[in-house]
Each structure stands twice: as C-alpha cells, then as structure tokens.
Amino acid sequence: xxxYVLLIFIMSFLxxxxxxxxSPLIMVEAEGIVDGYVGESIGSKPVVLSLNDPDYYFEIExxxxxxxxFEDIPEGLEAYVSGHQDQEIYVSFEGTxxxxxxxxxxxxxxxxxxxxxNSDDSIGDLENTPxxxxxxxxxxxxxxxYYDRESIISGIVGQELEEQFVWIKLENTTCEASMxxxxxxxxxxxxxxxxxxxxxxxxxxxYSGIPLEEDDSLIHTLLKDEDxxxxxxxxxxxxxxxxxxxxxxxxxxxxxxxxxxIPEPVDEEEIIPFVIPYTGIE
Numbered sequence: 001x002x003x004y005v006l007l008i009f010i011m012s013f014l015x016x017x018x019x020x021x022x023s024p025l026i027m028v029e030a031e032g033i034v035d036g037y038v039g040e041s042i043g044s045k046p047v048v049l050s051l052n053d054p055d056y057y058f059e060i061e062x063x064x065x066x067x068x069x070f071e072d073i074p075e076g077l078e079a080y081v082s083g084h085q086d087q088e089i090y091v092s093f094e095g096t097x098x099x100x101x102x103x104x105x106x107x108x109x110x111x112x113x114x115x116x117x118n119s120d121d122s123i124g125d126l127e128n129t130p131x132x133x134x135x136x137x138x139x140x141x142x143x144x145x146y147y148d149r150e151s152i153i154s155g156i157v158g159q160e161l162e163e164q165f166v167w168i169k170l171e172n173t174t175c176e177a178s179m180x181x182x183x184x185x186x187x188x189x190x191x192x193x194x195x196x197x198x199x200x201x202x203x204x205x206x207y208s209g210i211p212l213e214e215d216d217s218l219i220h221t222l223l224k225d226e227d228x229x230x231x232x233x234x235x236x237x238x239x240x241x242x243x244x245x246x247x248x249x250x251x252x253x254x255x256x257x258x259x260x261x262i263p264e265p266v267d268e269e270e271i272i273p274f275v276i277p278y279t280g281i282e
Contacts, residue, residue: 026052026056026114027053032047032048034047035139036137037140038098038100038141044094051114056115057117058085058088058114059112059113059114062083065079066089069107070107072101072106074099077093077094079093099138104135106130108125114126142172145234147168150241151242152164156247156249157213160208166204166205166242167198168205168221169203173201175197179203181194190208191209213246213248220238223236
C-alpha cells in the first residue's frame with residue numbers, strides 16, 4: 001500500500017514539475033547611439049534590444065517606460081518601448097540631457113520579460129555585455145563669443161567721445177545678471193560698459209571717455225567667467241572691422257605776413273659824383 005501511494009506521489013510530481021533550463025548561451029544585446037548635447041532636447045534616439053536565441057522571446061507591452069532597465073541613463077532622459085517583436089524590443093530615448101556622458105549602454109532586463117518558449121517561464125534577469133555598438137554620447141557644446149557686426153570707435157584726442165557701441169554675440173552660453181552694467185578695463189582714456197542684453201544673446205557695449213592719444217588698433221575684449229553661465233572666461237576673437245579710429249587734430253599756426261623792408265632815404269648832399277679818370281692818352 002505504501003509503495004502504491006509513493007508511486008502515485010512520484011507520478012503526480014513529475015506531471016506538475018517542469019524543469020526550467022535556460023540556455024547558457026542566451027544573450028541580450030543592445031545596439032544604438034544615444035547622442036546629443038547637454039541642455040538640448042535629443043528628440044527620439046532609437047536603441048534595439050535583441051535576443052540571440054529563437055527559443056526565447058520578449059513579453060512586454062508597447063509604450064512601457066523601461067528607464068529603470070538602464071542603470072547609467074543620463075539625467076533628464078527616459079526610455080520607452082516604441083515597438084517589439086519576439087526577439088527584439090525597439091527602445092526610444094527621449095528628453096533633455098542634464099549631464100555629459102560618454103559610456104557604453106548597460107541594460108538589465110528584469111525577471112518576467114524574457115520567456116522560454118519551451119516552458120513558458122521567465123528565465124530571470126539578464127544583462128547585456130556592454131560594447132561600442134551601444135553608447136551614450138552626450139556632449140557639452142563649446143561656448144563661443146564673437147563680434148556680431150562692424151564697429152569702429154572713432155574720435156579725436158583730447159575731446160569727449162561721442163557714445164558709440166560694440167555688439168558681442170554669445171553662443172552655447174548665456175549671461176549672468178552681473179553682466180549688465182559691467183565695465184571693462186579702461187584703455188587709452190576710454191571705457192567700455194555693458195548697457196543692454198539684446199535678444200539672441202547679444203551683449204551691447206557702450207564706449208565713452210576722452211582719448212589720450214592716436215590709436216587705430218583692434219579692439220580686444222575678454223568676458224569674465226563670473227558674468228557667464230559657462231564658468232569660464234571667453235576671449236572675443238579680434239576682427240579687422242572692430243577697431244579704434246582715434247586721430248589727433250593739430251592746431252594750425254597762424255600765417256605770418258612777409259616783413260616789408262623799407263630802405264632808409266639817402267641824403268643827396270652826401271652823394272659824391274663819379275668822375276671818369278683822365279689818362280692823357282687819346
């Protein structure tokens with residue numbers, strides 16, 4: 001009787017117990033480049049996750065947020081399922097990155113998403129082997145400052161300069177509040193001062209003062225890091241048509257009238273007549 005009960009128990013166990021045997025060669029691979037710039041929307045960057053064994057398949061819903069699958073996803077980005085097939089998931093990375101990153105994409109598919117088609121059971125967690133096929137390439141754009149247009153600061157030595165302007169264009173950075181009213185180091189009696197921040201990140205600089213000497217040199221400008229949101233000084237490249245044109249006007253000396261010399265009158269009584277000498281020779 002005991003043997004009969006034991007036999008029934010064993011047969012029942014064999015009928016209900018399914019051996020789960022994931023292939024040791026099953027791999028999940030990632031391929032795609034998530035590139036862009038810090039502070040700029042990347043649009044939609046595709047990455048494909050794929051299984052290398054047709055005996056396994058993904059079980060997932062489209063539009064599911066799977067950001068937590070990617071342990072090093074850049075701050076500001078999210079990952080969504082944009083579509084899938086049995087052995088592939090199409091992932092869309094979206095958002096505005098808040099940090100620089102140049103790394104391989106690492107993905108860990110959680111338990112419940114990769115199914116063994118022979119047993120209909122999940123095989124558990126599965127991570128990819130990072131490779132250059134799938135990378136984050138989020139960069140910081142190089143901040144730039146350059147003269148926006150021709151600017152000739154002209155004047156006369158020793159005379160108050162009529163207010164004139166220089167315009168500086170910023171790219172990939174913006175001004176701090178301290179930029180407004182900033183005065184640059186005086187040069188040749190003249191001082192540049194920021195008087196306006198125009199749209200499109202254009203800094204308007206007013207020049208005033210009394211020039212000390214003639215000058216036709218190029219204007220040199222250095223924007224300090226404390227006035228910029230890029231935390232670095234920016235030297236504005238010299239430009240041939242952004243220069244000084246300070247001249248010196250020399251005073252004309254008055255024209256002297258030629259001196260007229262009037263001869264003194266000669267006393268007629270003192271005139272001795274000239275007598276031709278007589279030699280006696282005819």
